[in-house]
Amino acid sequence: MTDAESLARGAIERLLENESLRGDLSDVGFGPIVEWASNALVGAAQAAAGADDETARARMDEAETATKRIVGEVVDAAQRHTRAEVRALMSDPAIAHNPGARLRLAANGWRLGDDSDANAVRLIRALRGVQP
Numbered sequence: 001m002t003d004a005e006s007l008a009r010g011a012i013e014r015l016l017e018n019e020s021l022r023g024d025l026s027d028v029g030f031g032p033i034v035e036w037a038s039n040a041l042v043g044a045a046q047a048a049a050g051a052d053d054e055t056a057r058a059r060m061d062e063a064e065t066a067t068k069r070i071v072g073e074v075v076d077a078a079q080r081h082t083r084a085e086v087r088a089l090m091s092d093p094a095i096a097h098n099p100g101a102r103l104r105l106a107a108n109g110w111r112l113g114d115d116s117d118a119n120a121v122r123l124i125r126a127l128r129g130v131q132p
Contacts, residue, residue, distance in 0.1 A: 007056060008045035011064045012038050021068065023075040029117030033074055036124045037067050043131050066094050066132030074127070078120035081112035089123070094132040101130045 015021070015037055022030050044063030048056040070092055077085035086109035095101050104126035112119040 004042070004045040004049035007048060007060045008038075008042045011041045011045065011060055011067075014064065015041070015068065015071070018068070021071050021075065023079050024116060025075060025078065025120055026117050029078060029120035030075075032121050032124045033071055036127060037071050040067050040130070040132055063132050066092075070094060070127070070130070070132060074120060074123050077109065077123055078112070079116045081114065081116070081119050083110060086110065086112070086123075095127070095130055098130055101127050104128075 016034065025033075041060075041063060044067075045060060048059035048063070050056075051059065070089070073085070073089040073092055077089050086105060089095065089109070090102050090105050095105070105123065108122045108126050112122065
């Protein structure tokens, strides 16, 4: 069995090493996104840790891919601040089945302004409870 800590650590390190995910966001906007993504990856690791090594790694690969995809969608929506990007985020498979997150995105996402960092914070807060 693979332990949750090592599964999460590797995924979080790879996330942090990928500077392209940040876009043009400063630490103010990207910090909360990293915090959300790290928590999501820890949760995924804890859920996967009880399985055999191969299954646990496969589950973590899926969670890592989904987390990176969501981070990219949040950054795009925050920077472009158009409804099309918010709708794309709401349609993400990890979010589409979470009515609370979809409602929070709808309520907050339609009122994005020109401040990409503030938009990122607003969007990522709407994703609380989303587990890729």
